[in-house]
Amino acid sequence: xxxxxxxxxxxxxxxxxxxxxxxxxxxxxxxxxxxxxxxxxxxxxxxxxxxxxxxxxxxxxxxxxxxxxxxxxxxxxxxxxxxxxxxxxxxxxxxxxxxxxxxxxxxxxxxxxxxxxxxxxxxxxxxxxxxxxxxxxxxxxxxxxxxxxxxxxxxxxxxxxxxxxxxxxxxxxxxxxxxxxxxxxxxxxxxxxxxxx
Amino acid sequence: xxxxxxxxxxxxxxxxxxxxxxxxxxxxxxxxxxxxxxxxxxxxxxxxxxxxxxxxxxxxxxxxxxxxxxxxxxxxxxxxxxxxxxxxxxxxxxxxxxxxxxxxxxxxxxxxxxxxxxxxxxxxxxxxxxxxxxxxxxxxxxxxxxxxxxxxxxxxxxxxxxxxxxxxxxxxxxxxxxxxxxxxxxxx
Numbered sequence: 001x002x003x004x005x006x007x008x009x010x011x012x013x014x015x016x017x018x019x020x021x022x023x024x025x026x027x028x029x030x031x032x033x034x035x036x037x038x039x040x041x042x043x044x045x046x047x048x049x050x051x052x053x054x055x056x057x058x059x060x061x062x063x064x065x066x067x068x069x070x071x072x073x074x075x076x077x078x079x080x081x082x083x084x085x086x087x088x089x090x091x092x093x094x095x096x097x098x099x100x101x102x103x104x105x106x107x108x109x110x111x112x113x114x115x116x117x118x119x120x121x122x123x124x125x126x127x128x129x130x131x132x133x134x135x136x137x138x139x140x141x142x143x144x145x146x147x148x149x150x151x152x153x154x155x156x157x158x159x160x161x162x163x164x165x166x167x168x169x170x171x172x173x174x175x176x177x178x179x180x181x182x183x184x185x186x187x188x189x190x191x192x193x194x195x196x197x
Numbered sequence: 198x199x200x201x202x203x204x205x206x207x208x209x210x211x212x213x214x215x216x217x218x219x220x221x222x223x224x225x226x227x228x229x230x231x232x233x234x235x236x237x238x239x240x241x242x243x244x245x246x247x248x249x250x251x252x253x254x255x256x257x258x259x260x261x262x263x264x265x266x267x268x269x270x271x272x273x274x275x276x277x278x279x280x281x282x283x284x285x286x287x288x289x290x291x292x293x294x295x296x297x298x299x300x301x302x303x304x305x306x307x308x309x310x311x312x313x314x315x316x317x318x319x320x321x322x323x324x325x326x327x328x329x330x331x332x333x334x335x336x337x338x339x340x341x342x343x344x345x346x347x348x349x350x351x352x353x354x355x356x357x358x359x360x361x362x363x364x365x366x367x368x369x370x371x372x373x374x375x376x377x378x379x380x381x382x383x384x385x
Contacts, residue, residue: 007370014344014373016351016366045377046345052326053239053346056231060244066230069252073226076256101249 003035004028013042072104078191079103082180107191110157139177139194146177146192157192221265226255229272233279239330239342240283250286254279280343280357287335329379333372340365341372 004012004025011017012025029035056062139148147156159181178193233254238247258264258275265271330338339358343349349357355365 006374007367010370010373010377011366014369016344016369041377041381042373045373045380048380049326049329049341049345049376053235053342055326056235057238057244057327058321058324062231065244065248066234069230069234069248069255070223070226072252073255073259076252077222077259080256080260 003032006038009035009038010042013039014046072108075104075107075191075193078178078180078193079107079189082182082189082191103189103191106188107193110190110192141177141179146179146194148177148194155194157194159190159192218262222259222262225259225265225268225271225275229275230255233275236276236279236342236347237283239326239346240280240335240339241286242327242330242338246286247283250282251279254282257282276347276349277357280339280347280349284339284358287339325383329376332375332379334368336360337368337372337375340368341376344369345373 008017008021008025009029012022012029015022017025029039140146145156145158147154149155157179159179176193178191180192181190182188183190230251234247234251237250237254238244241247241250254275257278258271264274330341333341336358340354343354343357344351351365351369352362354369355362358365358368360368
């Protein structure tokens with residue numbers, strides 16, 4: 001008995017053969033124990049691939065990695081909005097090729113500095129006022145920067161030290177405040193965003 | 198409770214529609230991030246690149262947030278963007294750079310709250326898969342992940358990989374044969 005090639009059996013096991021080849025193969029496999037076993041082994045391998053690819057790679061702490069990615073995606077979207085709002089100016093400037101990655105890096109650096117400031121702050125900023133009960137959370141966004149306070153501690157992300165106005169200022173009712181700055185000379189975009197979680 | 202202050206009336210934005218869109222985006226990210234990360238990770242083969250490309254894929258999709266109105270279509274579209282982003286990355290780099298997971302530093306460390314036996318078992322399985330996938334070329338691995346893991350039809354795999362059906366069938370067959378032989382060698 002002439003057996004089909006191993007490649008054809010591999011494709012048959014996954015249903016990729018054309019209909020005529022599939023019918024021919026089906027007839028052969030039905031009557032050939034050896035090829036039935038080959039097909040079964042391909043099925044087992046496919047199951048192993050499916051099961052094992054559902055596992056997170058060893059060593060990855062998913063919760064932390066996912067939180068980091070979510071934050072970067074938020075910043076990336078904010079950066080792309082700022083860039084599209086000021087696309088024509090950026091296009092004319094020398095930093096035409098600046099990517100969202102650069103913006104993410106810039107923002108990450110600013111956020112890191114600000115968290116350090118927040119942890120060490122001994123008194124809250126006088127611009128951030130408490131509005132609720134004993135432990136209020138106040139978010140404020142202005143051209144100067146963005147900030148928030150929980151009543152006893154506060155943090156503020158100051159904007160770039162230029163004479164430029166903030167390009168975009170936004171606050172949300174569920175706990176975020178942001179300001180985006182576009183340097184008209186270099187085209188560099190700085191996105192400051194703080195979130196309450 | 199949260200109170201908000203806005204001090205630039207000319208440019209301030211808030212409101213229910215904006216908040217709903219943001220909530221929709223957050224739910225979308227939450228629901229699909231793990232799946233998308235794993236697709237990309239198994240195509241490119243290392244965590245650092247998979248992290249960058251996952252972020253890139255989500256940003257591409259969320260820039261057109263009107264697409265999120267139909268969750269099923271949006272999920273399908275995201276999968277396509279994710280695999281295309283990973284494939285484009287492989288094309289740009291010409292080869293796949295495997296980074297040893299053990300060499301990655303914090304935050305990619307083992308979670309302290311996991312059962313040690315479970316952690317070991319998971320790690321063994323993940324390592325076994327990684328080891329098996331290393332025996333495949335980048336194209337074979339991409340074809341295998343899309344077809345056998347993501348259950349993408351072969352015609353769609355061919356479109357995404359920008360090759361003919363005959364070529365993609367060849368990649369799929371070779372990948373299955375190599376991976377099966379790898380599993381058989383391990384058992385032996």
